[in-house]
Amino acid sequence: MWKYFAASLASAMLINECGAAEYLANANYFGLFTTESRDGKNGCASVDSKTVTVGMPVNIVVLSKPQRILNGIVESKSSAECTRFFQSSKSAAFYDITITRGKFEPHELGVAVLSTVALTQTKAADVTAELDQESYRFHECSSNEGIHVAVRSRSGKVQTVWHDYIYLGYDVEPTCRKKDYAGIEALDKAFNRDPQMRAR
Secondary structure: OHHHHHHHHHOOOOOOEEOOOEEOHHHOOEEEEEOOOOOOOEEEEEEOOOOOOOOOEEEEEEOOOOOEEEEEEEEEEEOOOOOOOOOOOOOOEEEEEEEEEOOOOOOOOEEEEEOOOEEEEOOOOOEEEEEOOEEEEEEEEEOOOEEEEEEEEOOOOOOEEEEEEEEOOOOOOOOOOHHHHHHHHHHHHHOOOOHHHOOO
């Protein structure tokens, strides 16, 4: 899937639409993160404005394989979208983030995580988050025309606690499975979203 996404960024194709992030009330610790910086030291996150302040530390979970953790700091709040890969939404604000440890490549996609959430690198080269005595994993998959990014529980009944969607505007090879859509639809219902907007 990533070859399609990487190609779209490398050729400067614009992403036409990015849906507003959805999350449960007790899990507004996450936000979509991208960069257009060639040095890999600056990026933009779309995060719930009630939980972020300028100067606070954040971590970035990079969704490439293997997943990895970067450290950063919130530099400023943007008055508009700080990258062409987002569109304004009522549920999120946009923040410029400087990466203080590690490097984020322009073709990569990540999740900004507030530093109050404990992150662990697993033996399987994935990253897990510990939140409210539950362990969560970071997941991405493609539908027919876009990429779904989610944070969901690792064990028992799979529960999606945060989700965002990037509409690419062209066909890609679908990798999302039934349980991926089930978690997204459950979140849609909690927020009275139109499921058709998330199933493309």
